[in-house]
Amino acid sequence: xxxxxxxxxxxxxxxxxxxxxxxxxxxIMLLLLVGLFIVVGANAGLLPFIYTLI
Numbered sequence: 001x002x003x004x005x006x007x008x009x010x011x012x013x014x015x016x017x018x019x020x021x022x023x024x025x026x027x028i029m030l031l032l033l034v035g036l037f038i039v040v041g042a043n044a045g046l047l048p049f050i051y052t053l054i
Contacts, residue, residue, distance in 0.1 A: 005013075015023060 015021065
């Protein structure tokens with residue numbers, strides 16, 4: 001019988017097997033960007049000031 005693995009375990013095995021270590025910083029930056037969008041979306045009052053920061 002085959003053991004079930006989680007999505008994170010599958011992704012880790014993929015990175016390890018195929019030597020795709022360069023993908024780790026991309027995934028981390030993507031997660032941080034998503035987190036930033038969630039925080040900014042929750043604080044909708046700050047949206048007009050984001051444009052001035054860019």
